[in-house]
Amino acid sequence: MNVTNQQLARIKWILFALALLPFLRLVAYTYLDKLGANPVEFITRNTGDWTLYFLCITLAMTPLRKLLQWHWIIRMRRMLGLYVFFYAFLHFMTFLWFDHFFEFEEMWTDVLKRPFITVGFSAFVLLIPLALTSSNGMIKRLGGKRWQLLHRLVYVIAPLAVLHYFWMKAGKHDFAQPLLFAVIVFSLLGIRVFWRWRAHLTHNAKAF
Amino acid sequence: QKLAAAVNPAYALMEKKTSYKDATTYNNFYEFGTDKADPAMTAGSLKPRPWSISIEGEIKKPMTLDLDSLLKLAPLEERIYRLRCVEGWSMVIPWVGYSLSQLIKKVEPNSNARFVEFITLEDKKQMPGLRSPVLEWPYVEGLRLDEAMHPLALLTFGMYGEVLPNQNGAPVRIVLPWKYGFKSAKSIVKIRFTKEQPRTAWNIAAPSEYGFYSNVNPEVNHPRWSQASERRIGEDGLLSRKRKTLMFNGYSDVAALYAGMDLKKFF
Numbered sequence: 306m307n308v309t310n311q312q313l314a315r316i317k318w319i320l321f322a323l324a325l326l327p328f329l330r331l332v333a334y335t336y337l338d339k340l341g342a343n344p345v346e347f348i349t350r351n352t353g354d355w356t357l358y359f360l361c362i363t364l365a366m367t368p369l370r371k372l373l374q375w376h377w378i379i380r381m382r383r384m385l386g387l388y389v390f391f392y393a394f395l396h397f398m399t400f401l402w403f404d405h406f407f408e409f410e411e412m413w414t415d416v417l418k419r420p421f422i423t424v425g426f427s428a429f430v431l432l433i434p435l436a437l438t439s440s441n442g443m444i445k446r447l448g449g450k451r452w453q454l455l456h457r458l459v460y461v462i463a464p465l466a467v468l469h470y471f472w473m474k475a476g477k478h479d480f481a482q483p484l485l486f487a488v489i490v491f492s493l494l495g496i497r498v499f500w501r502w503r504a505h506l507t508h509n510a511k512a513f
Numbered sequence: 514q515k516l517a518a519a520v521n522p523a524y525a526l527m528e529k530k531t532s533y534k535d536a537t538t539y540n541n542f543y544e545f546g547t548d549k550a551d552p553a554m555t556a557g558s559l560k561p562r563p564w565s566i567s568i569e570g571e572i573k574k575p576m577t578l579d580l581d582s583l584l585k586l587a588p589l590e591e592r593i594y595r596l597r598c599v600e601g602w603s604m605v606i607p608w609v610g611y612s613l614s615q616l617i618k619k620v621e622p623n624s625n626a627r628f629v630e631f632i633t634l635e636d637k638k639q640m641p642g643l644r645s646p647v648l649e650w651p652y653v654e655g656l657r658l659d660e661a662m663h664p665l666a667l668l669t670f671g672m673y674g675e676v677l678p679n680q681n682g683a684p685v686r687i688v689l690p691w692k693y694g695f696k697s698a699k700s701i702v703k704i705r706f707t708k709e710q711p712r713t714a715w716n717i718a719a720p721s722e723y724g725f726y727s728n729v730n731p732e733v734n735h736p737r738w739s740q741a742s743e744r745r746i747g748e749d750g751l752l753s754r755k756r757k758t759l760m761f762n763g764y765s766d767v768a769a770l771y772a773g774m775d776l777k778k779f780f
Contacts, residue, residue, distance in 0.1 A: 335751070341538075341539065341550070342535040342538065342539035342549075342746045342747065343539065343549075343602055343746060344750060344751050345744065345751060346602075348751075403751050404755075414739075415738075415739070418734075419736070419737055472737070473737070475719075475737075476719075476735070476736075476737040476738075477600075477647075478647045478648060478718050478719065479547045479647055480647075481547075481645070
């Protein structure tokens with residue numbers, strides 16, 4: 306499927322608006338008092354879920370381009386990646402503000418003492434440099450190679466995010482959803498490993 | 514359906530009651546799903562009548578009591594208790610029931626009886642959550658006999674002046690306000706008196722995280738979160754700080770039950 310630049314701009318705007326809907330829903334629910342019995346828990350879980358959804362969608366862009374031969378799709382990746390950061394930031398702010406009221410000492414105790422928070426916090430911190438270097442200017446300044454190397458951090462961030470969710474749910478022995486995310490994330494990473502391995506084989510074969 | 518009961522002033526906590534809606538739509542009852550909104554949606558399949566509890570084990574008078582006999586066994590009281598969940602939130606709920614000790618006296622435990630085990634209904638037709646292996650079914654909870662005899666321990670049939678909604682453990686459950694909520698077994702079909710400490714559902718699932726006693730204790734953290742504070746449902750909203758959790762959830766009367774015990778070890 307080929308897409309003109311004009312169509313591409315339109316798709317981008319639609320996607321931008323769609324990706325903002327979960328946030329707008331949260332704002333509306335807060336105003337309408339529809340967050341349920343435990344609003345902080347609702348917002349924490351909701352923003353966490355959407356971080357994971359966008360992480361999976363972002364990681365799916367490269368495989369989709371290859372499988373569907375939709376080369377334009379890769380041009381959605383930056384915006385989707387920034388949405389991962391946006392929802393992760395909301396998730397973290399819920400924790401820092403609504404849960405800890407900016408008591409940094411108390412927050413640090415939580416981060417250091419509770420492995421699932423340690424892992425989630427690390428994933429969030431690792432996302433920051435990716436968000437900061439997402440502009441064309443930064444790509445130029447870093448140079449394509451170094452920029453790409455830096456952005457491979459997402460292969461560390463994604464498993465950390467899944468582990469964070471898994472450990473959180475483990476407290477209540479509820480593994481169905483974390484396992485689903487684990488399967489999706491590891492398939493998306495696995496397919497890359499597989500392609501690389503195959504490319505390596507053909508490359509070697511050619512050398513002979 | 515109304516369930517008449519006189520308020521027992523000795524146990525009428527003067528705190529703002531949690532709304533009926535919150536108390537009946539935000540529940541942990543894994544037999545009806547793991548999400549807290551699930552029980553209110555799926556517990557309609559539970560049939561709370563006819564119902565009976567079989568009482569057995571180390572007692573002189575084993576018996577099976579149907580719901581009507583249970584309701585007539587002692588005068589029903591309304592008691593307003595705090596409920597503290599191990600997840601760090603709390604509610605204030607007016608329960609209807611009578612002290613569990615009334616039932617225990619009737620069945621006359623023998624000298625071997627040191628613990629009481631509560632067993633929840635296990636019926637896949639009525640409880641859709643049993644299909645997932647999140648816990649070992651049936652749900653089992655337990656107390657030391659002296660804990661069970663404490664007047665605070667309430668054999669419960671109703672809340673807010675009505676019979677228990679299915680999602681809150683209909684038709685009969687216990688309520689132990691000084692312990693985390695999961696200790697209060699719901700929809701009980703069997704009570705067994707034993708010599709040995711019973712295995713309990715959450716302790717089997719994660720022994721390092723959920724102890725047999727599970728008394729509310731702000732000084733003993735859950736490995737995944739702090740227990741020092743809690744959020745009161747319906748009151749502590751987005752922009753209010755969590756409140757401090759009290760030792761034994763504020764029910765200091767029970768401290769005598771644990772005199773000389775290291776509560777960090779027996780958490």
